[in-house]
Amino acid sequence: AHLASIGSEDLKRRYLGPAVRGEKIGALAISEPDAGSNVAGLRTTLRREGDHYVLNGSKTFITNGVYADFIVVACQAEGGLSLVVVDAPSEGLSRTKLNKMGWHCSDTAELAFDNVRVPTENLIGEEGMGFYYIMSSFQLERLIMGIMGVAGMDLALEETLRYMHEREAFGRPIAKYQALRHRIADVATELEAARQFTYHTCWLHEQGEFAVRECSMVKLYVSELGTKVADACLQMFGGYGYMEEYPLARMYRDARVGTIAGGTSEIMREIIAKLMIDDKQYRSGYSG
Numbered sequence: 001a002h003l004a005s006i007g008s009e010d011l012k013r014r015y016l017g018p019a020v021r022g023e024k025i026g027a028l029a030i031s032e033p034d035a036g037s038n039v040a041g042l043r044t045t046l047r048r049e050g051d052h053y054v055l056n057g058s059k060t061f062i063t064n065g066v067y068a069d070f071i072v073v074a075c076q077a078e079g080g081l082s083l084v085v086v087d088a089p090s091e092g093l094s095r096t097k098l099n100k101m102g103w104h105c106s107d108t109a110e111l112a113f114d115n116v117r118v119p120t121e122n123l124i125g126e127e128g129m130g131f132y133y134i135m136s137s138f139q140l141e142r143l144i145m146g147i148m149g150v151a152g153m154d155l156a157l158e159e160t161l162r163y164m165h166e167r168e169a170f171g172r173p174i175a176k177y178q179a180l181r182h183r184i185a186d187v188a189t190e191l192e193a194a195r196q197f198t199y200h201t202c203w204l205h206e207q208g209e210f211a212v213r214e215c216s217m218v219k220l221y222v223s224e225l226g227t228k229v230a231d232a233c234l235q236m237f238g239g240y241g242y243m244e245e246y247p248l249a250r251m252y253r254d255a256r257v258g259t260i261a262g263g264t265s266e267i268m269r270e271i272i273a274k275l276m277i278d279d280k281q282y283r284s285g286y287s288g
Contacts, residue, residue, distance in 0.1 A: 001137045002028075002072055002083055006125035015070050015085055027068035027088075029059040029111055030134060039074065039081065039134050044113065046077040046084060048120065053077070053084060055092075055116040061261075065109025066097045072124065073113070080128030084118050092116040102253030135282065138263065139215040143205060145262045146198045146218035149226040149255075153191050156251045160184070160233040167237075180236060187232050194222045212282045213275045220268035223258035230255035 003016040003026075018024040035041040044057025055075060065071070071086045086093065092114040100108055125133055161184070164175035174180055201214040234241035234248040241248045259265045274280035 001140055002124050002133055003085075005136075006133060008121070008124075010121060011085060011124065018069075024069040025064055025067055027062055027064040027071045027109075029062045029065065029071050029073045031061045032058060033060050039131055042074055042076060042081065044073065044075040046075040046082060046118075048078065049117075051120055053118040053120060053123075055084070055086065055113045055118055057113050059111040059113075061098070062109045062111055063106055065111055066095050066107040071111070074130055074134060077127050079126075081130035081134075082127045083124040083130045083133060085122040085124060086113075086116060086118055090116050090118075100257075102250070102255075102257055136210070139210065139212055140205070141262050142215045142219035142268075143198075143201055145258065146194075146201070146215075146222040149222035149258055150191070150195050150198050152251065152255060153187075153194070153226055153229045156230055156233045156248065156255075157184075157187065157191065159247050159251075160236050164236055174236070183232055184236075187229050190225055191229060194218075194225050198222060210282065213272060216263075216268045216271045216275075219263060220265055220272070224265060226255040226258045 003011055003019075007016060015024065015026065019026045030039065030042070032042055032044065035043065042057075044055065044059065047054045047056075055073065057075065059065070059073070062071070068088050071088055073084055073086050075082060075084065088095070093116050094112045094114070096110045096112075098108045098110060161175070164180065164184075165173050167174050169177075197214075198218050201211055201218050204211040204214055230248070230252045234252050237246060237248050240246050241252075243249060263271075275282075
């Protein structure tokens with residue numbers, strides 16, 4: 001999002017174009033061991049030396065961090081929080097793969113930068129504007145997680161309904177038992193509410209609105225509903241739902257991170273509370 005919105009034409013040619021064509025893998029490095037959603041507390045530093053920057057610090061929980069060909073790094077420069085593109089591999093950059101409970105299809109890494117040299121032309125946008133750029137991109141990230149959550153719940157429900165029609169207990173399919181039927185009805189109703197709210201927020205974003213409140217609400221509601229739906233659907237499978245060869249085991253594990261990645265549920269609640277109770281105002285860094 002940063003490269004597409006504020007990157008120079010040169011950066012788009014070297015990194016964004018190849019990424020869109022599937023020729024390069026990109027990563028976004030914001031979270032640190034002591035700072036996640038608290039972007040202002042980032043400690044990774046960027047110091048200018050002639051026509052290069054020197055980057056030092058560490059990042060954690062970085063999606064695509066192990067296999068990325070380039071990494072957009074949030075760091076503290078002399079002018080304030082800034083974003084730079086780092087080629088990977090680079091001298092002084094080390095990457096360690098993290099062993100996660102779920103999301104095994106996506107690598108996640110710890111990164112360490114030890115005097116990594118970065119060309120000054122790899123600065124994204126303006127120096128010191130990184131905080132506003134990141135705050136802007138968070139809204140899209142959280143909206144995308146809502147879209148992913150709705151899709152995941154759709155698949156979980158589809159697999160569960162198929163199983164309920166095939167699995168028999170006491171001489172008839174379990175889809176005929178009222179207790180199970182009514183739980184599915186509740187799940188489907190909540191899922192539909194989540195879908196329509198997510199679609200509405202996508203429309204707001206498409207209209208150019210900086211919909212912090214709605215994006216935060218979507219992230220909060222859909223991610224928490226996702227864990228509830230995965231749990232309810234796994235229950236329909238009985239003991240088989242706990243077995244790795246059945247899809248609900250993976251769905252259950254993968255859904256759990258939804259309330260953490262991209263901003264925890266607690267952070268989402270505080271953002272919503274600040275907007276509605278404290279009359280906090282947020283502005284987009286992309287619009288100046």
